[in-house]
Amino acid sequence: MSDRLISDVVSALEALTRQEREAQRRLNMIPSENHTSPLARIALGLDSGHRYFFNTSNDPNSWNFPAAREASRVETELTLPLLRRLTRAEHVNVRTLSGLQAMALVLSALGGGPGTTVISIHADQGGHYATAGLARRLGLTSVLASGPDPHSLDLDALTTLVARHRPSLVYLDLSHALFPLDAEAVVAAIRAAGTSARVHVDISHWMGLVLGGAIPHPLDAGADSMGGSTHKTFPGPQHALIATRDAHLAAEIGLAQQEMISNHHLAVTCALGLAAAEFLAADPLGYSRQIIASARLLGAHLAERGLPPEAAERGYSGGHQLWVDSARAGVDADTAARRLDEAGISVNVLTDLPGMQGRPALRLGVAEPLSVGLTTDDMPLVADLVTAAVFARRPADVIAEHVAALRAARVPRWRLADQPQIATILRRLTAQEYAA
Ligand SMILES: Cc1ncc(COP(=O)(O)O)c(C=O)c1O
Missing domain, CATH: 3.40.640.10 (Type I PLP-dependent aspartate aminotransferase-like (Major domain))
Structure with a gap:
């Protein structure tokens, strides 16, 4: 077996390991994505x-x-x-x-x-x-x-x-x-x-x-x-x-x-x-209502901190996402998204959002943050972290540590694996898979 092949596989596994580690430390606000539980996976x-x-x-x-x-x-x-x-x-x-x-x-x-x-x-x-x-x-x-x-x-x-x-x-x-x-x-x-x-x-x-x-x-x-x-x-x-x-x-x-x-x-x-x-x-009605309430609250808190999302007159959102034309607040969307990324927060930059005439804008959502255990009460803090990153009010690595601490302090919403009967069979299944 060639050393090159082995080292390629090692690099691939290291990339997957980094992906896992990052996923646990970051706040993913991409509205097309979510977080499934270890049980579901x-x-x-x-x-x-x-x-x-x-x-x-x-x-x-x-x-x-x-x-x-x-x-x-x-x-x-x-x-x-x-x-x-x-x-x-x-x-x-x-x-x-x-x-x-x-x-x-x-x-x-x-x-x-x-x-x-x-x-x-x-x-x-x-x-x-x-x-x-x-x-x-x-x-x-x-x-x-x-x-x-x-x-x-x-x-x-x-x-x-x-x-x-x-x-x-x-x-x-x-x-x-x-x-x-x-x-x-x-x-x-x-x-x-x-x-x-x-x-x-x-x-x-x-x-x-x-x-x-x-x-x-x-x-x-x-x-x-x-x-x-x-x-x-x-x-x-x-x-x-x-x-x-x-x-x-x-x-x-x-x-x-x-x-x-x-x-x-x-x-x-x-x-x-x-x-x-x-x-x-896990209370589907509560989760779905909290998504909408969180998006609206986050919108209001972003606006308060100088980064107003679109559709203020309609309460910013009736779903899970917000659109932000950050250039109006003095930071172009690509720079804003890069700063957010460096601060451990993933968002989209899109150029085809309705009503934006092709201007690049940030798209961010709250479904995954709620899945990983944040609640509506966390939205003022999320708005703080987002605006601190976009306006470079704090160093990116300091914000990233804060984001990671927030993730570590919250328990993911999907917790069926904690049920003793389920936990036992999951342990058996995993042991059997690795023994095979
Ligand atoms: C209305 C609608 N249909 C289809 C899709 C594509 O879904 P997928 O990315 O799962 O293929 C999307 C994705 O945003 C969507 O909003």
């Missing part, structure tokens, strides 16, 4: 990560991929029942690997044949950058719904658009958005056109808030289906789900899924079930 490193699982009916004669048999029970007996409960939908598909792949599946399954029109949300109102292009790649005609400002859709115009284009599907994809969709009003506007358009709400960024109960549920509002990433406001592994109460739609989605996805990563769906259990055990 356990399945990712086990044999389930090598297996295919197709026999969803558990037919004893259909185990043509029998190696998955035991782990598959986690998907069918934990993940799906818990997600049916959380989504309040009888039909849940957990076979898409990410939000964008779930989007591709829904556009393909419900978008109609080539030439059919699909309406989605204009990027200027927070629609996802990829939706229109993806629809066109599938041979669909993309039409975009827009609104009078970065945070609203024009509902009368939406009704007219649906009546004129008679889309097979209206795909409501709110991505770069500070405020949730008023799903009931939007669905009513679509139905008012009197067509048979189906309505799918992509809640990638809002999953934890919808499943927790802090914002209205799209299926209760009359949408036909909803779905999206499981790793933004929902503290699951990087994956996606699609939920519907309509058996016929579920069958259409299932058929398209079989043709588009063969390996759905069984280990990740096991992790998703364990994350769903953590979520349910």
Whole structure:
């Protein structure tokens, strides 16, 4: 074996070790990311990560991929029942690997044949950058719904658009958005056109808030289906789900899924079930409400310290994220983000946020800070640390030590592994894995 190969592997392992150490010391405020518990992660490193699982009916004669048999029970007996409960939908598909792949599946399954029109949300109102292009790649005609400002859709115009284009599907994809969709009003506007358009709400960024109960549920509002990433406001592994109460739609989605996805990563769906259990055990309504309250409070405290986020007149946020045009406060966004990074705080710099006319701005969120144990009461301190870093009021390494001390002082929210029966079996599982 070459020394070079060994030293490359050592370097790789050192990088992973540094990543772990840093992850424990830093405050990650990237709104697209979250923190899963060690319990939820356990399945990712086990044999389930090598297996295919197709026999969803558990037919004893259909185990043509029998190696998955035991782990598959986690998907069918934990993940799906818990997600049916959380989504309040009888039909849940957990076979898409990410939000964008779930989007591709829904556009393909419900978008109609080539030439059919699909309406989605204009990027200027927070629609996802990829939706229109993806629809066109599938041979669909993309039409975009827009609104009078970065945070609203024009509902009368939406009704007219649906009546004129008679889309097979209206795909409501709110991505770069500070405020949730008023799903009931939007669905009513679509139905008012009197067509048979189906309505799918992509809640990638809002999953934890919808499943927790802090914002209205799209299926209760009359949408036909909803779905999206499981790793933004929902503290699951990087994956996606699609939920519907309509058996016929579920069958259409299932058929398209079989043709588009063969390996759905069984280990990740096991992790998703364990994350769903953590979520349910730790006051989902409280978590989802605290996310919104924390984002709003952080916004107010940042403003007080000279770094006002957008949408002050609407309370800064109705979800998990804040947008800050730091250049208005005298520090350009790239410099601000670099200073935050050096101080142990991760944020995004984006140039495509609605209403910012292409100006680079900071995007920061509170879902992961709350997952790692911070609370709404910590937001004044977080605002202190963020502004101290952005305005270089204190040396970055001093702030980074403060951030690390804050992380060390807080206990992550997801704590099922502390339950004695769970702790015992986890110890056994880990010992067995290392013995193997
Ligand atoms: C509405 C919407 N759909 C899809 C995606 C893509 O999700 P993923 O990164 O999990 O593929 C996002 C990500 O921000 C999103 O906001």
